[in-house]
Amino acid sequence: MIFTDLKVLFFANTDWYLYNFRRRLIDSAGEHFGTLACVSPPGPFGQKLFEEGFDWQPLPFRRQSKSAMLRSSLASRRFLSRLIDDFQPSIIHSFTLTSILLTWMASLGRDCVRINAVTGMGYAFTGQSFKHRLLRLGLRPLIRRALNSKDAWTVVQNPTDQATMLEQFKLDPARVRLIPGSGVDVDRFAPASRARSGSGLRVGLLARLLHDKGVGEFIEAARALHEQFPQVEFLIAGDPDPGNPAAIDQRTLARWRGLPNVEFTGHVDDVPSFLNSLDVFVLPSYREGLSRSLIEAGACGLPLVTTDVPGCRDVVDDGVQGRVVPARDGRALADAIRTLLEDEHLRQQMGRAARERVVREFSDETVNEATLALYREVLAERAARP
Template sequence: MKTGGRRHDAIAREPHALPSPPRTTRHARGPARGTTMKAVLFANTDWYLYNFRRSLAMSLRQQGYDVLLISPPGPYGGKLRALGLRWEPLPMARRSLNPLREAALLWHLVRLLQRERPMLVHGFTIKCAVYGSLAARLAGVPARVNAVAGMGYVFTSPHVKARLLRPLVRGLLRLALGGSGARLILQNADDVALFRQAGLVDPQHIRLIRGSGVNCAQFAAGTHTKAPGDGRMRVLLASRLLWDKGLAEFVTAIRQLRLQGCAVHALLAGTPDPGNPAAVPEATIREWVAEGLVTWLGHVDDMAGLLGSVDVVVLPSHREGLPRTLVEAAACGLPLVTTDVPGCREVVTDGIDGLLVPKGDGEALAQAIRRLHEDPGLAQRLGEAARLKARSQFDERIVIQRTLGVYAELCDPLAVPAGSSL
């Protein structure tokens, strides 16, 4: 798979109602000769760093950056180190609201940044954006980049706890995201409009980069692994097992298809996320398995292999930044069914490269799956169009190049003295 210069230029100029970053060439290739730029990548899980930002870290290192990855401890830290990357664990609990614990985390980050003296801190998710940016300000780090996939639980949940936290988090976000040395990366146009409306950041400092990038060539290579099955169409939902990923609607759709005599084999890949208030209890998942509705695969490392073994991928999510699962499936040339919500409709245009259904509508989801089951020609056309879109818009090389462009706006090593505060 190649993304030629002409095609990439067209993508880079895609209108998205945002100010264009200054044109640059030297910084997009890495630090200036004779300088070493240090960047810290901060996420709320080591799993996220390994699966979503490993290629960015490797690219930065190849271009001469000194890269440090930080996250709470976990099994993927060792995998990052095995790749030759620096990774350090943090004393961070994702769901903690204990003021003493949170103050200790912030102080730990400040001391770490004072020790490392990076030029830039890049935080992922809202909590990392807030803590990473506040610590960077206190430690005198010149540049702050934050990539946020949506407004997060505090802003989207109707629960009382979320509503009570909203004013505090709003104030912290304004402080964290503000300043001329900060940029905010969002993944879809709906979130751009939402952040603008909320007044959380200067619109001139928002950049739209669609997703974290996928190695499309790797996933395309997995499309010929399908083994002979039992004749049923294999339908996969792969995600964190959260209610707001549409698991209830998926199960409703499978029940309805079974009652209609539609031969489908429903696969569910992923694990419950106890750090998220919307986590589906494992007991509930096991009830679905016992009922014969789904085959639960648990955590899957080889997503390319799994996608190469199925016929359709669905994601009936309630809202996304930009869903990587759909992009990976698109790169495999699979037909997609997802909801007409922010993030998902960035990947799928209804009837062109997939099918869109209303949020929360299990019956509509069943109808869309049945449509693909009964019309293999349509499924093939949608899959082929999805593959072309993934290659031209969501390949990791495009995302990494645009991310480096954001770094270049902030980190001119000849113009910004190390340790200065912006």
């Protein structure tokens, strides 16, 4: 069924996320629905959406300080309320807990379906400090109200988050869907020739420069392996995220940049080329919704080394597509990387298995069709009401 007279509003808390992770979904939705609009804080990727013909609206929102965040949240709510009144969306699809809370508050009293995509539990729910436990106490009742409100549906990316959401927020299981990630273009992310061997190998990490992405453990592993593999390069691709509580401070980054076998590449525009320059891909994250970088690397036929946490272990079976090690354990990480550096046949075998799994389970075609099927389901349910 094609709902040509209906409208969909996409909202994320970064323009980068909308463009890089949901661009293909927005395209697919445009083929089935009448009108689309996209909202995010301002940035170059939002401008790209606009230049490519999408109705993109920059949202007044800042994360840099608590006072600025409070003021911008109030401004964002007013902005979203006006936009919802003007655009009259049939569906609002929000990504991340921050966006979910803002759209819930902004859409109170409005007649629209909200698809709440929980792309990860967020630092407030993964941090273990007293401050984070206190923050959880305050946020939990708000999130419960937002997710259980009228015409709200919840999408999670891994089974652990699904169980957590059902238990902590008392959700109706009939209104919760497990859709694995945002999907990747398996034609764009595809294996290329790897002619290197022996000492010329490259091990890479693609992530924001955050402690909870396991950057410190990656550095620890690089140090531990340098004596045995002095010519192996360890590459870290990604930007700092100064507004994030888990951001790595500049002094620490400067110290790490001085290591002889570690290179910080910064942001990379051509991610497939970066991945295909590697021989092993590593993500030692503390928790993910469903790791996009692991899926992209797997699509490129790379063996994967990751941690035994939600959103990572759901992509890699230990001993099949790569190795799975305990989180926050740099020594175990080094041992897993060593195993792959020493065995070319194993790298090739695990890389093939990683590619096969991504094509089978995590392609954007598979994920986007599941999302559009949910749109059709919720709209059909509304249409059937007396």
